[in-house]
Amino acid sequence: MLEKKHIKFFERILPKDFVFSEPGDCWAYGYDNSKMHVMPECVLFAKDSLQVQDVVKYCYNNNLPITTRGRGTGNTGGSVPIDNSIVLSLEKMNKIVEIDVKNRLAIVQPGVINKVLQDELKKLNFFWGPDPSSQDYSTIGGNIANNSAGPRAIKYGTPRDNILGIEFISGTGQIFKTGVKTSKGVVGLDLTRIFPGSEGILGILTKATLKILPLNNSVRTIEITFNNFDEASQTIISLMTQPLTPYKLEFIDEESIKLINTIKKNHYDESARSAVLLEIDGENEYIDLMLDKILKIIKKNKYNKLTVANEKIEVERLWEARKSLSPALREIGGYKINEDIAVPISNLTKLLSSLDKISKKYNIKIVNFGHAGNGNIHVNLLFKTEEEKKSNNSKNCLDEIFNLVIGLDGTLSGEHGIGIIKKQYLEKEINKETLKLMKNIKKQFDPKNILNTNKSI
Ligand SMILES: Cc1cc2nc3c(=O)[nH]c(=O)nc-3n(C[C@H](O)[C@H](O)[C@H](O)COP(=O)(O)OP(=O)(O)OC[C@H]3O[C@@H](n4cnc5c(N)ncnc54)[C@H](O)[C@@H]3O)c2cc1C
Numbered sequence: 400m401l402e403k404k405h406i407k408f409f410e411r412i413l414p415k416d417f418v419f420s421e422p423g424d425c426w427a428y429g430y431d432n433s434k435m436h437v438m439p440e441c442v443l444f445a446k447d448s449l450q451v452q453d454v455v456k457y458c459y460n461n462n463l464p465i466t467t468r469g470r471g472t473g474n475t476g477g478s479v480p481i482d483n484s485i486v487l488s489l490e491k492m493n494k495i496v497e498i499d500v501k502n503r504l505a506i507v508q509p510g511v512i513n514k515v516l517q518d519e520l521k522k523l524n525f526f527w528g529p530d531p532s533s534q535d536y537s538t539i540g541g542n543i544a545n546n547s548a549g550p551r552a553i554k555y556g557t558p559r560d561n562i563l564g565i566e567f568i569s570g571t572g573q574i575f576k577t578g579v580k581t582s583k584g585v586v587g588l589d590l591t592r593i594f595p596g597s598e599g600i601l602g603i604l605t606k607a608t609l610k611i612l613p614l615n616n617s618v619r620t621i622e623i624t625f626n627n628f629d630e631a632s633q634t635i636i637s638l639m640t641q642p643l644t645p646y647k648l649e650f651i652d653e654e655s656i657k658l659i660n661t662i663k664k665n666h667y668d669e670s671a672r673s674a675v676l677l678e679i680d681g682e683n684e685y686i687d688l689m690l691d692k693i694l695k696i697i698k699k700n701k702y703n704k705l706t707v708a709n710e711k712i713e714v715e716r717l718w719e720a721r722k723s724l725s726p727a728l729r730e731i732g733g734y735k736i737n738e739d740i741a742v743p744i745s746n747l748t749k750l751l752s753s754l755d756k757i758s759k760k761y762n763i764k765i766v767n768f769g770h771a772g773n774g775n776i777h778v779n780l781l782f783k784t785e786e787e788k789k790s791n792n793s794k795n796c797l798d799e800i801f802n803l804v805i806g807l808d809g810t811l812s813g814e815h816g817i818g819i820i821k822k823q824y825l826e827k828e829i830n831k832e833t834l835k836l837m838k839n840i841k842k843q844f845d846p847k848n849i850l851n852t853n854k855s856i
Pocket residue numbers: 431432466467468469470471472473474476477478489509530531532533536537538539540541542543544545546547548549550598599600602603604605814815851
């Protein structure tokens with residue numbers, strides 16, 4: 400139980416309405432998209448780095464754990480206060496400090512919503528690469544902490560590829576600045592890029608200098624269906640082994656096709672067993688030349704049906720089908736485990752055929768789709784009841800899937816991170832010595848282990 404004196408201290412140093420301790424006010428800050436919920440003892444807000452620093456210094460001196468929170472859209476319990484800790488929400492630190500197109504950079508506070516930044520950049524014909532589907536709600540701080548990205552990561556990368564520098568508060572309450580404002584820089588160790596994917600365990604990000612890029616003014620969208628997933632994999636590989644990298648390259652398996660067809664009546668032909676949705680981007684004058692080139696590459700492979708969307712309405716129809724998958728999964732009800740593993744794309748066929756066998760072996764329906772160009776597949780295990788989801792059968796199935804992924808040189812998480820939900824599987828991918836090294840690094844940043852304690856590593 401958090402002593403009253405601590406809450407009184409926070410009320411003294413923070414503005415009015417920046418400290419919540421009533422359960423009714425705190426409740427909504429106790430969960431994320433993992434559906435875990437732990438009631439915080441108190442919720443704090445900050446509007447600048449100095450306020451964050453004051454809070455962390457006090458927590459350091461009093462051994463109080465802190466859970467950092469963006470908007471709580473994470474999938475793995477990262478912003479859930481599992482130790483009933485103080486939640487520090489950065490949603491009020493939402494200023495875009497500077498957009499500097501000449502130097503291709505933007506400086507933002509961590510609570511800026513991804514979409515808000517993209518909208519401001521779009522006015523200047525620029526964009527920031529990372530585009531998670533949650534971009535209307537999730538924050539840049541959360542995006543960086545989880546290294547979150549979406550379909551265009553294949554061409555424009557994740558936060559790790561699109562960050563130049565950061566300001567952060569360490570677990571002792573010290574303020575640090577890392578990185579550069581240039582596209583090159585080799586002075587000292589790269590402490591900037593250790594942050595993307597570190598899930599808030601090293602420090603609290605209070606400012607980020609992001610690399611931004613000019614927007615291409617044209618896009619072409621293509622949907623291809625296949626007679627089996629091997630044909631789809633071969634096309635994905637041939638698209639990735641030529642110089643015209645797609646802007647987006649999404650894969651949809653047979654079960655996903657069936658699901659989409661229940662919502663978007665007969666979007667796909669009955670014969671379609673898997674599908675790829677891809678886009679290329681470029682300048683107006685070149686885009687149709689690029690399209691011809693991409694179509695030639697696709698046509699060298701086996702496929703079932705090829706659709707090129709020429710009108711905006713047709714583009715929207717193709718994307719709506721892809722986007723209807725998550726709601727469709729929700730609609731069939733039941734209970735789901737959503738994994739986001741990634742494998743080298745040359746192993747996609749092996750992955751998909753083995754997942755098919757695992758699905759039959761455990762009698763669990765598995766629906767696969769995702770960012771094919773990154774080999775990042777959302778593997779959804781569907782159950783009819785909560786008991787089935789929590790059963791040993793389900794645990795063994797998941798265990799076999801993770802072993803398969805590691806055996807295929809893949810990774811347990813392409814974009815959602817480890818948080819608390821996946822911690823039990825960490826040692827499948829990271830050996831004990833490496834994990835020890837990581838924990839020692841955490842100790843340097845957070846010697847009393849008060850930041851997102853017991854998460855990620
Ligand atoms: C509908 C939906 C769609 C999604 N689609 C995608 C997708 O396409 N791709 C994808 O990668 N993810 C996706 N996600 C997951 C989620 O949106 C991302 O992980 C997102 O980046 C989390 O941002 P957030 O602001 O909600 O952070 P939170 O969930 O609040 O926090 C996430 C982690 O970051 C830490 N953190 C937050 N802010 C800071 C900070 N300033 N300093 C240090 N640590 C911090 C937290 O402690 C926590 O560990 C989706 C989620 C939903 C609900």
